[in-house]
Amino acid sequence: MEQIFTEKREVRETDLQLVEDSMQGSRSALEKLVLRHQAWIYNIAFKMVMDHDDASDITQEILIKTIRALPSYDPDKAAFRTWIYRITVNHVLSMKKKKFEHRISDIETYVSLIEKLPEDRYCSHPEKQLLEEEIKIGCMTGMIMCLSRKERMVFILGGIFGIPDTEGSQIMEVSKVNFRKILSRARKKISPHVNGFCGQIDPKNPCRCANKVTAFLSLGMADPEKLRFHHPAKPPIKDVATKKYKQFRKLYYEPFLDLYQQQPFYDPPDTTRWLRDILQQKAFREIFNL
Known part of the structure; x- marks a missing residue:
């Protein structure tokens, strides 16, 4: 139990450091922060919609929301993982129905x-x-x-x-x-x-x-x-x-x-280039002093 607590504490401290560095204008810290959580977001999205293309789109939408909301993150209220999962949940529960949800x-x-x-x-x-x-x-x-x-x-x-x-x-x-x-x-x-x-x-x-x-x-x-499920x-x-x-x-x-x-x-699609393109946009550069 102590080992589990220590591991979770180390992850939390690493997330906090990356958040702080991101807010100071570190693009690499922001990339690391987003990319380290994207696989979990992607797998949650895929299980929710049963389609890899839809899951990829949903993951990108959630990552954009996360980046935009990052300045409002309060570590005293929740661990970063809990906070980003909450963004994921709220997005998925309110989005339009996807194709397999209709079928x-x-x-x-x-x-x-x-x-x-x-x-x-x-x-x-x-x-x-x-x-x-x-x-x-x-x-x-x-x-x-x-x-x-x-x-x-x-x-x-x-x-x-x-x-x-x-x-x-x-x-x-x-x-x-x-x-x-x-x-x-x-x-x-x-x-x-x-x-x-x-x-x-x-x-x-x-x-x-x-x-x-x-x-x-x-x-x-x-x-x-073309296996969709078994990897x-x-x-x-x-x-x-x-x-x-x-x-x-x-x-x-x-x-x-x-x-x-x-x-x-599942491995999420490679979003590194996409993320870097997003961070080049004026709105994001202003938020993070990039």
Whole structure:
């Protein structure tokens, strides 16, 4: 516990130093500050909208808001990570609906459509194992799209990325009790369908990703040359998420959450050049005395 506290304190102090240096006109400090948090913002955005292009646009919009608001950051009120996540949450909850939010909204309808896809137990595609993982991650990502935005966000923060209720409640600007209630409600909406349907959870369940490979290929919903969800070279979320998740999961653990924790933690697109172009704009140069 002491080690975790020390690590968090060191991150906080580093963030504070970068904020101070940024406000003194250090462009490199501002770049480091923004870029060190962008991967988390990007992964939250992707889980919220299920599309890498949309997630990239959302991340850039949030980073611009963050840079603009930086002079108002008060370290006495919140850690920088909590502050930037709050900006992320407020942006995502209020933005216009994205394409997959229009396509997927009801979990019973969604699961029914997956169930009705024809099965091929004898599929011999050379990339079958790769496609099976792609379908599994895509299917489970689609399930959380069926939650309301607020439920989805709490599920991502608490259930997938392991942010404890003490920090999650600050980010969502709700009480710790309400954060836990929202997370519990979101889990209860998803878990019955996963636990009684998904063969990844229980071999006795009817649905098998391997048997759906042919159907997904024929519908253009999977392509071994253009994987949208499965990035085998990337570390799983559980290896990147905060260590405090181990404490939190003892209270709120369900087996199906492991499937989300095993999903890849995606690299965001390279925004270095974009960020430097943004910082060349007169408005930003004036804010930070660049």
